[in-house]
Amino acid sequence: MAEGNHSTVxxxxxxxxxxxxxxxxxxxxxxxxxxxxTVVGNLGMITLILLSSHLHTPMYFFLTSLSFIDLCHSTVITPKMLLNFVMEKNIISYSECLTQFYFFSVFAISESHMLAAMAYDHYIAICNPLPYNVTMSYGDCSLMVVGVYGIGLISATAHTVCMLRLVFCKADKINHYFCDFFPILELSCSSTVINEVVGLCFSAFNIIVPTLTILGSYIFIIASILSISSTEGRSKAFSTCSSHISAVSVFFGSAAFMYLQPSSVSSMDQGKVSSVFYTIVVPMLNPMIYSLRNKDVKVALSKLLEKRSFLGR
Incomplete structure (x- = not known):
């Protein structure tokens, strides 16, 4: 490593x-x-939404962004992980490790806030449907997406800058399948107190704030749904939210288990299993959840296939 970083690793x-x-x-x-x-599902979802004009709504605008995040999130982690299964030693340079950690942090944090933005969109659509098009205008949705990525970039930069101050002397084996926060800290021969405090604060903010936003949105949504007299109306409203709730539960559950506890308490072997869910499984499941349980996506897909079939004759 560079001399200014005072490390022999x-x-x-x-x-x-x-x-x-x-x-x-x-x-x-x-x-x-x-x-x-994961790649086929997320690219397929993005392509389907872009090609289907009736899916050009705020909800699917956010879903396109979520699919992009999932695609990038998985690509940052999985290819290097696959190499680890076929190579005797999976070596990663210091700069590559920090780069992987940085982009992993950007997309993981962005996903948590994107799920919160989608919950807010559901809240407006169900609880305040009349001014929906004004409240969730294209400009406002774009600002929300920019804000989501902005939070991801700021948080990841803070984490990575704190990593640069660490000194690595002899230990060089990261007990994980990618360069994650706690496994890197375990190798440092300098004090990691600042990193742990900064990490816990940012992790708490990036998990608790979106979680509270989602819970608050769904409290109002459930209250609004229960006031609907029509059984069909209730079923449609619940159907709209069920996919999002499934995605939120898996992502935040596994992320909270990994990050909202001190490194002295958490088990790295348990952390690996938890990490598999939000780094690899969730990006694969999200397109399935939103396609298999969404009538609009099914209709758009069937129309697109019919159109291609007609053009192919």
Missing amino acids: TEFILGGLTEKPELQLPLFFLFLGIYVV
Whole structure:
């Protein structure tokens, strides 16, 4: 590493998800399959929304952004993880490690706030439907998305700048399948108190604030749904929100388990399992959740396939 950083470590070894040789190949094919489904699903969702004019609404504008985040989030982590299954030692340079950590932080934090923005959109659509088009105008939605990415960039920059002050002397094996916050801290031979305080504060903000926004939105949404006299109306409203609730539950549950506890309390082996959910499984599941449980997406897909079939004749 550069002399100004006062470290003798120039590269790290990623420990991977497991050290059992008999599991390496099966896990490689499993996660390769998951990654292919993730890429196809999220690119497919983005393409479908862009090509279907009746999906050009605020809800699907946010969904396009979520699919982009999921695609990037998975791409930052999974390819390097796949290498770990087929190589004897998965070496990553110091600069590559911090770069991976930075972009992982950007997209993970952005996803939490994007899910909050989507909950607010549902709240406006169900609780205040008349001024919906004014409240959720294209300009306002664009500002919200820019704000989401802005929070992700600021938080990730703060985390990474704090990482630069750490000194790494001898230990070079990261007990994880990617360069994450706590596994990197464990290797430092300098004080990590500042990093842990900054990390806990930002993690609390980026998990608790979106969670409260989502909970607040759904309290009003549920109250509004219960006041609907029509059974069909209630069913439609619940159907609109069910996909989002599923995505939120998996993402925030696994992220909170990993980050909202001190490093002395958390088990890194448990953390790996938790990390698999929000870094690999969630980006794969989101397109499925929003397509399989959404009539508008199904209709748009069938129309697009019919159009391609007609043009192909």
